Amino acid sequence: MDAATLIGIISAFALVITAIMMGSGLSVFVDVHSLMIVFGGTFGATMINYPIRDVLGVFKVVKHVFFSRIWSSQELISRFLEFSRKARRDGLLGLEPELLKLNDPFLIKGLQLAIDGVEPEAIREILETEIEYLQERHRAGAEILSTMATFFPAMGLIGTLIGLVQMLRVMEDPGTIGPAMALALLTTFYGAVAANLICLPMAGKLRKRSKEETLIKEMMVNGIISITNGENPRIVEQKLHSFIPPEQRESRYRSRIES
Amino acid sequence: MDAATLIGIISAFALVITAIMMGSGLSVFVDVHSLMIVFGGTFGATMINYPIRDVLGVFKVVKHVFFSRIWSSQELISRFLEFSRKARRDGLLGLEPELLKLNDPFLIKGLQLAIDGVEPEAIREILETEIEYLQERHRAGAEILSTMATFFPAMGLIGTLIGLVQMLRVMEDPGTIGPAMALALLTTFYGAVAANLICLPMAGKLRKRSKEETLIKEMMVNGIISITNGENPRIVEQKLHSFIPPEQRESRYRSRIES
Amino acid sequence: MDAATLIGIISAFALVITAIMMGSGLSVFVDVHSLMIVFGGTFGATMINYPIRDVLGVFKVVKHVFFSRIWSSQELISRFLEFSRKARRDGLLGLEPELLKLNDPFLIKGLQLAIDGVEPEAIREILETEIEYLQERHRAGAEILSTMATFFPAMGLIGTLIGLVQMLRVMEDPGTIGPAMALALLTTFYGAVAANLICLPMAGKLRKRSKEETLIKEMMVNGIISITNGENPRIVEQKLHSFIPPEQRESRYRSRIES
């Protein structure tokens, strides 16, 4: 999990929980009955809205996005410079041993295609198709999370209305109104927390990471094509640099040549 | 009905109803008067908003979308490979007996056109027009459901305002306030449930299914054209594969050839 | 007025009024003071927002759209087949007596231009310009209704705030709070009803009818051009059929030929 997400979750939840505990016990904010309405109802509405495969896919996409490591562009470029030099020295077959050291399936697949002698244009097509379907999965995940962020507060409202109606019907002893109303408000609280501290920021991060991952994968595609075409490391670096902001472009190639 | 929708409806409604019954009887939440305002008012506003044919069409579209089976792409591809082989062996007329085994009117119509010797481009035009009008019907259905999802909470608010005004006018015995207010809140409850557990997720699913059905029908159109052109099964499979994600493309053709 | 609108208005208003009368007299919901704020305020804001001509134009557009009859496409096509046969038999001048039987000014104008020997391209340009300005008037009408649908609830809120402030300032006898608050809520009620049962659905229907009317008028333009060009009735029918969904295309031409 990346640092920002971790810091975010800790500061958001820890602060809210601490703030709660300064005022009362935490148990006051746990009610199975209310959790059932808000989470069950939202889950149900989401299942009606989306195909079952997509809903279950969200967990996978979220897990992948929050826990899988993304290459830094610097690291990727310097790796591709090595590949490029090795390929020019030993031929594309010389990259075979490098594959064992990698654990990024997309990169391995692309390099394997190059080693197998597939035409550059065919490699590009295969890899671009994979990037497209990846983006589609990310997009679907972010959309489901956003939809859930609209169902959660709605279910919170529905739960509160149920609680209020039940309370008002039997309102005899004014002393019981307070606790009953507190209970009724819990579902609104759950809905607001689930939507604003979980679904919305996760959908946002998913969109951000999807862009970053796409960029890195596009760099890989271009790097692999360059290597397949036997291009000079200097050219490879130049091409990959065009994907990143000028101030991050420290030419590792030149420094190595000089040293 | 597909599994996800069924699970969704059960989890959403069963949980809400269970949650209600843990707090009071269910009858507390049924009031004919309030149902009349919310459902009658929303129905009325929808009838003013849309032509009568479109409103009634929603039920048909919804029924079709939730209950009709959609081909899986795998199943469709393997069926088209059979058609393709048979057509190359026995000519297009050889497909005639296959039609009796099918019950998808779109596919039957397309194959019949091919058997009747209609030109490929004319077949494509006829079928594409049908897909367009189908998409239009789906789009209209989803739009009406979304519009109803805005009228439902509005009618809920109107009902609650009616209840509140009536209650406040005659507010003499404070003991009667509770039950009267509970009654007034029921319309808001109905509006929120109808909008968020019925209309919105159904509109969402309709859009999703429309996309899937369009994809399957586009595959059919391309398959039929390929068969009419007497293309090789291998080519047919390749063309149909381009419609689905790479990881779902298990070449059934090759395995059959080999076995 | 078309059936759907009539059914809609009756079901919406009749149900709401019945529901009100089951709980109290209707007079409780009538307050001149509140009507003044909500309707006067919304009218005023609309007059500031739009030129006076456009605001008054809304009534005309709404009346036209809800009360004028639109040709059914079937009816229009069969009428054009007659025109086409007559024009081929007796020349364009033979259509002159037909004009007297029509009462659609757009169609009469178009046919008159054809009879007068105006060039087809000039006829198309004149009629298309008229369609464009018609669409513009419909669009403007729908926009004003939508804008009013945002001003109505706002004026409702303003009215309620006025009522609340006045009530709270002089709150001495708690017994008077109820009725005063009921009165204050009336403006919110008026705003919600006017926006959701009148403005929004009417704007929606206006957009729908505009589309239908445009389609019918486009069919007329194409039919008139075809007749001017002396095209065969079969071709005329085919051209007009391309505007409607395949399942509604019953070829009247062929059946007449055969009978």
Next chain:
Amino acid sequence: MDAATLIGIISAFALVITAIMMGSGLSVFVDVHSLMIVFGGTFGATMINYPIRDVLGVFKVVKHVFFSRIWSSQELISRFLEFSRKARRDGLLGLEPELLKLNDPFLIKGLQLAIDGVEPEAIREILETEIEYLQERHRAGAEILSTMATFFPAMGLIGTLIGLVQMLRVMEDPGTIGPAMALALLTTFYGAVAANLICLPMAGKLRKRSKEETLIKEMMVNGIISITNGENPRIVEQKLHSFIPPEQRESRYRSRIES
């Protein structure tokens, strides 16, 4: 100021004020403290949001739009027919005395350029650039008004929260709650009135007038170019007619010729 705006302002404000005065004195609704929060806060937020020049520009744009007269298209066309006849008779220099009778700076500038012998294409470019910057100023004005329409209710809410917190902290004598709460609600009232009766309709009118003014100015540009090219008055009229709906096109040229 155009009639609609005047009628709008009178009906909106006069009705609201009358309605208030039927329930209480007007002074109940005036509180300096609350005005300060709502208007000061909104002004402040707007100043943070926009460059100082743009905020001050709003007043100028609003004044110009509400008080400057726009030519009616009929009037403009008949004036251009005169110019055109005079220019054909006496040459472009013959228009010089006409300039003194005009007081529309845009028209004067355009005609002066024509008289000075500037090339038609250069005239068009200069005038179109001026129209673009005018539209930009109108667009900026409408945007600022719309932004203010979101800040006003927000400041209203903030003011009410301040009032409520202060009231609740010292809540001892229940008799003081009413008036304190009435005061707290005043800011919400100010925010709603300023947003819905001033900012939103003014932004709307600004957009409408910008369109009208642009149309008139486009007609001027085309008229000036036609005159510079020495075109026949009949052609000038025809060209200008293409900017307005067919039913408003009464050919003044022909009637003059005939009379």
Next chain:
Amino acid sequence: MDAATLIGIISAFALVITAIMMGSGLSVFVDVHSLMIVFGGTFGATMINYPIRDVLGVFKVVKHVFFSRIWSSQELISRFLEFSRKARRDGLLGLEPELLKLNDPFLIKGLQLAIDGVEPEAIREILETEIEYLQERHRAGAEILSTMATFFPAMGLIGTLIGLVQMLRVMEDPGTIGPAMALALLTTFYGAVAANLICLPMAGKLRKRSKEETLIKEMMVNGIISITNGENPRIVEQKLHSFIPPEQRESRYRSRIES
């Protein structure tokens, strides 16, 4: 900091604070507990939503935008006229001493490239890329501020719900309700203030300044290219004038020539 922002912040905050202090002490509106929930929660949600680098980047972008000076277009044009004259007299190398007097890194870099003899098209490409990444940073900053403007009120609501639930659970002594509720409302107050007086107007100003800065930098790029091409000062001025509204185009060139 530009004047408008300063005036805005002072009028917004000073007025709100003055208004508060006229009703109670300011300390009533400070509660660490509530600040923790609203600011901590929003910060947390933002950290989950965006990469850590982007969140920290906001402060830098905001600081840069509010405190760095932007050239006025007049000033820039007159400076470029000087450069242009000097370059024509002394060659591009004659600009070298001018660089020391500048402190705008973008302008220095562009002129240095020109002095170094880089091709005009290459200079344009390098500088345009830098402008693009600058815009991207501004856009990212404005987006994060807008996202925070949706999290702040949500956290305010969550805080208020926590306060209400805690208060209602233990509601025994009615005398304590007031202060407890006042405390609960504080988070809503913080959320509304942070969103509407800080985040939203800052995001708006950021977008405005980004546009202005881009315009100025585009002028610089075009000026540098013109100088590199050895264009005549008159042409340089004309080209730069096309970026600004006609009424601001006072030709300094001509006046200097004449004087």
